[in-house]
Amino acid sequence: KNWLELLELADQAIDGLPFHKHLPIIRECIxxxxxxxxxxxxxxLLQTESQKLFLKLLSHPSPPVKTETYQRTLNLVKDCLGIHNLPRQEPAACxxxxxxLHHxxxxxxxxxxLQDxxxxxxTAAKDILLFLLKGRLMMTASAWDRFNEALYPVIPILQGYASTEESLGKCVLLISDMSDVAGDGVPPSTAKLKAALRLLFTKQPNV
Structure with missing residues (x-):
């Protein structure tokens, strides 16, 4: 297949979505x-060009297009990282x-x-992030490392959602947990220390 040609056609189809309104094309693109x-x-090259198109869909000005993009992305994440994959232990699934897994x-x-x-x-954005943050058992070691490397620059943003009540907030708190800093987990100790220090400035007393 000529993937560059297909990506060019996909780009044209995405630009035309407000007019032809053929939303199923979004699923095929994703x-x-x-x-x-x-x-x-x-x-x-293919990674760069496909990422440009994906970001265009995620930030599309048309609400139906953006909604379809997030929901189709969530469906794919569920298929890849859902618990139903655990018995099969298929590394290719993740x-x-x-x-x-890019910053x-x-x-x-x-x-x-999250702010839409x-x-x-x-809601779909939150669920996508939750599946990724809780996906260690479902990912290969290299995929998990790649995710955490991409996550580093985003941690300060996510810490705005830190809480002891919401699922996402709890996951964000775990990112900043210094108790397992000597373990093999990621982020590394310096990143966790910075994250823990940032939490000192939160307005939420329970965090």
Whole structure:
């Protein structure tokens, strides 16, 4: 397949979404983006171009397009990281979310998706992040490391959601937990120390 040509056609289709309103194209695009990031040695050019299109969909000005994008992305994440994959122990299953494990994508979802005025968008954004943050058992070691590396620049943003009540807030608190700093987990000790210090300035007394 000529992937660059397909990405160009996808770009044109995305630009035309406000006019033709054929939302099923979004699902096909997301599955294509996922596929192009699965390989051990993917094409940097294809990765870059597909990521541009994915970010365009995530930030699309049309509410129906943005909603469809977030919900289709969440569905894919569930398919790849859902608990139903655990008995099969298929390392390839988590490869489907590799296209999400990049700081630009996580920044878009954390900064704008979580704050979106549409409930379907901000709820899907929260669930996507929760699946990733809780996905250690479902990911390979390399995928988990890649996720955490992409997460470092986004931690200060996510810490704005730290709480002892909400699921996402609890996961964010665990990121900043210094108790397991000597373990093999990530972020590394310096990143965790910075995260813990930032929490000292929170206005929430229970954090």
């Amino acid at each position: 599955h294509m983006f996922s596929y192009l990031w699965k390989f051990d040695q993917p094409s940097p 490869a489907g979310v590799h296209f999400l 630009r994508v996580l920044y878009e979802i954390s900064t704008f998706g 005025s549409a409930e379907k968008v901000n």
